[in-house]
Structures are given as structure tokens and as C-alpha cells.
Amino acid sequence: MHRIGFLISDGFQIMALASQSVFEYANMTAGEPFYVISNFSVGGGEVRSSLGVSVGTRSLRGRGDVDTWMVAGVNDPVISPAPAEILAFLRKGGRRARRVAGICTGAFVLAEAGLLAQRRATTHWAYGREMQRRFPDIHVEEDRIYIVDGPIWTSAGMTAGLDLALAMVEKDLGADMARSVAHKLVMHQRRAGGQSQHSEMLDLAPKSDRIQNALNYARQNLHRSLTVEELAETIHLSPRQFSRVFTQETGQSPAKAIEGLRLEAARLMIEQGRHPLDVIARETGFRDRRHMREAFMRGFGRPPQAVRRDARMGD
CATH class of the missing domain: 1.10.10.60 (Homeodomain-like)
Known part of the structure; x- marks a missing residue:
């Protein structure tokens, strides 16, 4: 069993939670609950998204063991920086997890926590240059769907989080499982991590x-x-x-x-x-x-x- 924690804060971009469907359908395809998904925030309770939809969460203080952390982004990471408590948690708890992922501008949260130093990373194309300017010790590749650098995963914006999650399923359960999940979700293909964000x-x-x-x-x-x-x-x-x-x-x-x-x-x-x-x-x-x-x-x-x-x- 693999425990996945989605870490969110007020104003999070709700599209990040769409990637939960990938893990849900992996469980359905496998015929057993390989993945256990939970939403977390600093204090628990309801957290309001940028859309205005509230999502119930568990407190980080009672999190238990989590294998993969998925950190959601916000619409504008410049004017909405991550709470200090989340950064402090990631600096410690994030390093104990099997892997940590920043979805879209969630990569900024990982960067502020110091998890991307001297690593390759990507983010939404509109903020790639800003990330490179603010964090010169990161090798930002702004035209990538997702990047895996050791235990740290980062994705481009919006739907790229689905590609990142599907790549995790492939790594955990194999290529046949990933193809089956993509078919059920009517995803045209699993886009390669190095693929361009632009059309x-x-x-x-x-x-x-x-x-x-x-x-x-x-x-x-x-x-x-x-x-x-x-x-x-x-x-x-x-x-x-x-x-x-x-x-x-x-x-x-x-x-x-x-x-x-x-x-x-x-x-x-x-x-x-x-x-x-x-x-x-x-x-x-x-x-x-x-x-x-x-x-x-x-x-x-x-x-x-x-x-x-x-x-x-x-x-």
C-alpha cells in the first residue's frame, strides 16, 4: 500500500486535485487499493481553493506515514507564497518521504523549502523565468511537461499534473497499468516528461x-x-x-x-x-x-x- 498526501493551502489551484483520479483508476484497474489518498493542510479542516470550492483536509500534525507528497500550486506564486509552516514541514518531513512532487506552481513551494537546490525542475511556463530569477541554484527547464530528479518530481501547469501522476503509476505498477489507466481516463497518451508544453x-x-x-x-x-x-x-x-x-x-x-x-x-x-x-x-x-x-x-x-x-x- 502506497500513501499519497496532497498538501494544500488557502487559494490552491483545484486542478491539482484532478491528478487524484489517476490514482483512483489505478486502484480500480488493479482491483485493490494500492494507493491511499488524503488531503492535508497545516491545521486541518476545510481549505478554500482559488475557485471558491472548499475541500476537507487532515492536519499535518496527525499525518502518519506518507510515501509521496503532492504539493499543489496557486494561481500566482509571487503574490501568494506558501505558508511558513508548510515550508518548515517540507524541510523535515519531505525529506523522509519516498518522493515529493510540486504540481504546477507547487514547484515554487519546493524551491522555497530548499528541496530543489542544485536540481532540475519545471513549472508552469508563465512562471519559469521568475523561478529561475528567484532561485538561481535551480536548473529550471521551463518547456517541460514534468521532470524527475531523484526523489523530487515537478510538473508544468494544469493538465501536466495528470501526466506526472500517470508516470508515477507507471513507475510503481508498470507500463501496462499506466496505459490501462490512461485509456479509462480518455487520455490521448502519457506525454513524455521532456515533451514541450507548447502547441x-x-x-x-x-x-x-x-x-x-x-x-x-x-x-x-x-x-x-x-x-x-x-x-x-x-x-x-x-x-x-x-x-x-x-x-x-x-x-x-x-x-x-x-x-x-x-x-x-x-x-x-x-x-x-x-x-x-x-x-x-x-x-x-x-x-x-x-x-x-x-x-x-x-x-x-x-x-x-x-x-x-x-x-x-x-x-
């Missing part, structure tokens, strides 16, 4: 369905050359009209946007599998491996091999 499709954010449809077509046919003429034809515009409207709605030229989609697809294949780089380049529409490397250097500032290495380290 090219979200960044483009077209304003009309027709440009969105063109982008969907492009993403499904990245192995093709995808000329402006071909994309324009899919939404019944002339190439000139298509280029003008596309740039107006996305702020990018079609060529630049398509390269971004190719990069995102290639990066995902690199992070999730072990396909040779030549195969990945061909499947995502690059002329060859060298062309893909040049695009990676422009887009990410590092070659595909470094992305693959970082993804393996993130797991």
Missing part, C-alpha cells in the same frame, strides 16, 4: 473555420510537400487570397506555419518513440535528416539528438 496549433489560433480546416489538412498530410496551391484548393480560395487571409488570421506565412507544424510533429515522434531520425524526417515532410536538423536549430536552437536526450532524461 503550434494553439499558437496559430486562426479566427475562421476555413483556415482551421486548412491547418487540419496540413497536419494530416505533413508527409506531402503541401504547396500554397494545394492548401488553398482545400478551402476553395485562390492561392493569393489564401496567403493573404492566412497571414491576417495567424500572423504567419503559410510556409512558416507549416514548418512549425512539421517541427512539432517531428519533435513529438522523437520524444515518444525510437524511430530513426531519417524515418522521422521523411514522415514529417522534411527533405532529409539534414534539412530537419537545420529546421530544429532555427526553431529550437538545438539539434534533434538533444531533444531525444532531454526527453529520456525527463522520464
Whole structure:
């Protein structure tokens, strides 16, 4: 039996508790209560989230043994620092646990408690630079889904906490169990820890369905050359009209946007599998491996091999 304690304080981000579903469904899949989940706060009783929903908690003073601590974040860790009592507890009790995790900006709590010193860590992308500025002894990797550094786990924002919890299930109970849990929770996949927090499709954010449809077509046919003429034809515009409207709605030229989609697809294949780089380049529409490397250097500032290495380290 593995005891997991969720440590929360007033104003916590309620999305952190969504990761409890991962452990719940692991128990259901296993057919027995492998995980025992409890919510804790400094004094116990009800704790109010940033949404206004109150959650019942146990006091840290009567916590008993806890194997894994999951520390919830808040919407803004700069204006809502962790209570001193929680920091004092983590400095002592946290080190006795099997592992400690900071979900989203919960990583700031671990940092303030000194648990991240000289370690790799991540947090919500909006606060990565602030964490690095405030805690220069931490190696902050702000574009990661989650990072495991010894007994310390940290995740990016919001739904990344689900990926972190699923990775814990995989470590505890195996890959087959993690896949089964992900399937039951209708999670598309367990994202690798080294995967980027950002989505090219979200960044483009077209304003009309027709440009969105063109982008969907492009993403499904990245192995093709995808000329402006071909994309324009899919939404019944002339190439000139298509280029003008596309740039107006996305702020990018079609060529630049398509390269971004190719990069995102290639990066995902690199992070999730072990396909040779030549195969990945061909499947995502690059002329060859060298062309893909040049695009990676422009887009990410590092070659595909470094992305693959970082993804393996993130797991």
C-alpha cells in the first residue's frame, strides 16, 4: 500500500486535485487499493481553493506515514507564497518521504523549502523565468511537461499534473497499468516528461473555420510537400487570397506555419518513440535528416539528438 498526501493551502489551484483520479483508476484497474489518498493542510479542516470550492483536509500534525507528497500550486506564486509552516514541514518531513512532487506552481513551494537546490525542475511556463530569477541554484527547464530528479518530481501547469501522476503509476505498477489507466481516463497518451508544453496549433489560433480546416489538412498530410496551391484548393480560395487571409488570421506565412507544424510533429515522434531520425524526417515532410536538423536549430536552437536526450532524461 502506497500513501499519497496532497498538501494544500488557502487559494490552491483545484486542478491539482484532478491528478487524484489517476490514482483512483489505478486502484480500480488493479482491483485493490494500492494507493491511499488524503488531503492535508497545516491545521486541518476545510481549505478554500482559488475557485471558491472548499475541500476537507487532515492536519499535518496527525499525518502518519506518507510515501509521496503532492504539493499543489496557486494561481500566482509571487503574490501568494506558501505558508511558513508548510515550508518548515517540507524541510523535515519531505525529506523522509519516498518522493515529493510540486504540481504546477507547487514547484515554487519546493524551491522555497530548499528541496530543489542544485536540481532540475519545471513549472508552469508563465512562471519559469521568475523561478529561475528567484532561485538561481535551480536548473529550471521551463518547456517541460514534468521532470524527475531523484526523489523530487515537478510538473508544468494544469493538465501536466495528470501526466506526472500517470508516470508515477507507471513507475510503481508498470507500463501496462499506466496505459490501462490512461485509456479509462480518455487520455490521448502519457506525454513524455521532456515533451514541450507548447502547441503550434494553439499558437496559430486562426479566427475562421476555413483556415482551421486548412491547418487540419496540413497536419494530416505533413508527409506531402503541401504547396500554397494545394492548401488553398482545400478551402476553395485562390492561392493569393489564401496567403493573404492566412497571414491576417495567424500572423504567419503559410510556409512558416507549416514548418512549425512539421517541427512539432517531428519533435513529438522523437520524444515518444525510437524511430530513426531519417524515418522521422521523411514522415514529417522534411527533405532529409539534414534539412530537419537545420529546421530544429532555427526553431529550437538545438539539434534533434538533444531533444531525444532531454526527453529520456525527463522520464
